[in-house]
Amino acid sequence: MDILFSIIILLFVVALSSSLVKLLPFNLPAPILQIFLGALVALPPFNVNIRLNPEVFLFLFLPPLLFTDGWRFPKKEFYFLKRPILALAVGLVFFTILIVGYFIHWMIPVLSLPMAFALAAVLSPTDVVAVNAISGQGKLPSKLKLVLEGEALLNDATGLVAFKFALVAGVTGVFSFKEATGDFLLVALGGILIGASVAWMMCFIQNKIARFSHDEPGIQVIVLLLIPFLAYLLANEMAVSGVLAAVCAGMTMTYSQNVIKTSTASRLLSHSIWIMLEFVLNGLAFILMGLQLPHIMQTIHESQIENGTNSVVQLLFFVVAIYIAMLFLRFIWVYLANKIKNQDFTSKPPLPQLPVLLTATFAGVRGAITLAAIMAIPFLTSNGAPFPNRELLIFLASGVILLSLIVSSLVLPAVVKYFEAHISDPIHQEIIYANQLLSLEAIDAIRLRQEELLNQLDLDETSVEAINQVADNLVQIYERESNLTDEEIEKTSLAILTLNYEAELHIAGIKAERKLLDRLHLQHRISEPTFNHLLRDMDLRETLSENRQQRKV
Known part of the structure; x- marks a missing residue:
């Protein structure tokens, strides 16, 4: 019962943190508050203590988060922006692993070179959800925003695959660049093929189940929820990249669901469930990180680290130094990539160069994916010995995540103000x-x-x-x-107002309906099934009207 009670507390903290962020008089990213609340519930009188098996933690968090990222990202834009996206998601990742890895090993000799590479690799993935939360949705120019989203999608895969190789090399002490490169390409290609195959197969099964179940959406959504976990497990069983399998399965879903038609009810239900699942998993990841911090700090304080120091101040210095090194390398890489033809991150007319560079640099916020991976480091090696410097690695990664969130929350809102006159939204057009x-x-x-x-x-x-x-x-x-076209905007202003007024009036009518429905239900004048049926109908009609109201020119 203790673990169930702890899970209930953590879920409540997720909901509480999201509410508190909106009530605060200043802009504070939700992950920072969630880390703080996680550390708080680990202390008396709550004393919540959850130590998930690292493999279970990785399996619960990574596949669904990567799957939703792949599903959400626009595929056409990815093709047209492939050069700048790959420059960040692949080139910058390996550049960071190489340079920052050597820097970490030089600064902290207790960490072997493969372990330093592993830490640099796990810090490579960026979190575009955190960037949007900090800068504000819709406040970045469309092309720059899509490049950052594409980077966050792909560098999850490249960074985590590299992290896995470096971690194995750090434990075994065996590493060959030539073999690692070949193995990397093999596991990457295998993961992509398995992810795409699983997505197509499960969508086909979903379609068959829909026919036999008379289009029952609940059954179809269960099949859909299994896709990222099945792709991840199958890829791992075949010794290829489960990370890339989950990402590719998500990216394939758009095409497979278009070919194998899904019902409206199934799409609405699955969309709602995935939004809820992503919200809960992101929040839980940061709360669990905060939950581990008191234990990690105590372990570091009580045990002598092999480099001869247990000073928290020195460890914080390491965190700051690693973050600054990664920030500097990112700035240099973005500057060089932005100078190369067909790899720039701006649109036409060109955006102010310095704000673009600063935005792309400070958008390198680390988030839930990095956290899930670092928390999944095993407690023991294959021979039963304690995993070397596990607490130190988690502390350094957690510190860089937290520092990147804090610094970006201070810098990004000020920088994005320069884009107000340059923002264009091709999606809206x-x-x-x-x-x-x-x-x-x-x-x-x-x-x-x-x-x-x-x-x-x-x-x-x-x-x-x-x-x-x-x-x-x-x-x-x-x-x-x-009639809502740019060419006819002057003579259709009345049509625009009519659409907006129609939506507002419709919403007002639905709210009045809902109040009366509540009274009828409370007075037992209608049954529970009737109440639920009419309430769902009102919710769907209100959602439609709200969407119409948001489509303003």
Whole structure:
């Protein structure tokens, strides 16, 4: 029961931290508060103490987080921005591992060179969720934002695969660059193939289950939830990259679900569940890090570290030095990459160069992926001996994560202000363009079906008029959507206002409906199933109206 009670406390702390962040009068990234609260509940009177098996920790956190990153990232933009993305996600990762690895080994001799490389590798992945939380959604130029998102997606894979190789080399003492390069390519390719295959196979199974279960969304979502874990496990069993398998499975989902059609109810439910799961796992990862900090600090304080120091001040100095070294290397790399043709991170017209460099540099925030990987270092080696310097590695990685969050939360909001006059949103323009085409197609379909109904049915004059009126009302809605183009913006201002007012009035009506529904339920004038059915219908209609209201020109 103790572990169940601890899990309940941690889930409550996740919800509490998200609420407290919004109530604070200043901008504080949620991960910083979650780390603090995690350390707090580890102390009396709470004394929450959870020590997950590292493999279990890795399995619970990495696959779903990597899967959602891969699923969310726009594939077309990834292709067009592949050069700057690969420059950061692959080139910068190996550049950082090499330079920072040697620097860490020189500064902390107790860490062998492979262990120093492992620490540099695990610190390579960046967290775009934390960057968006710090800078604010929609405040970065679109191209720069997509490059940073693409980097965060791919460097998770490259950094964690390199981390695994370095960790094995650190324990065994055996390392060959030539063999490691060949093995890296083999496990990377194997992980990609397995991830794509599992995604296609599970979507096919999901489609078959939907037919047999009469399109029951709950069963389909369960199958969907299994995909990242199955891809990760299967890849690990075949000695290839489970990390890349989870990422590739997520990236494949967009195409596989388009080919193997999924129902609307299944898509809505799965979207909600994945948002909730990502929110909980991100929060739990940082809270668990905070939970470990008092124990790590006590272990470091009580045990003599082999380099002859147990000074917390010196350890904090190491954290700061590692962070500054990584920040400096990132700035240099971004500066050089931005000078190369077809690898720049800006759009046309070009953005101010210094804000771009500073934003790309301080966007190197470390987050949940780094944390999940470093916490998964085993307690014992294969021969049963304690894993060398495990607490030191976790402390240094945790310190760099925390420091990167703090520094970026101070710098990024000030830097992104320079982009206010340069922000463009091609996604918004694409939505307007696609809505116009979709609306015209819908109008044609409505008119065609209207004619079919009038020809097929034997109707009196009143019924014919009713069908025509309903069709005209629907066509008017779609016509307002189709008129929202930049070229006709002046003469369609009334249509824009009409759409916004329509959404606001519809939401007001739904809220009134919901209040009455609550009263009917409390007064036992309607049954529980009736209440739930009508409430779900209202929620869906309100979501639709809110989405329409957000699509403003």
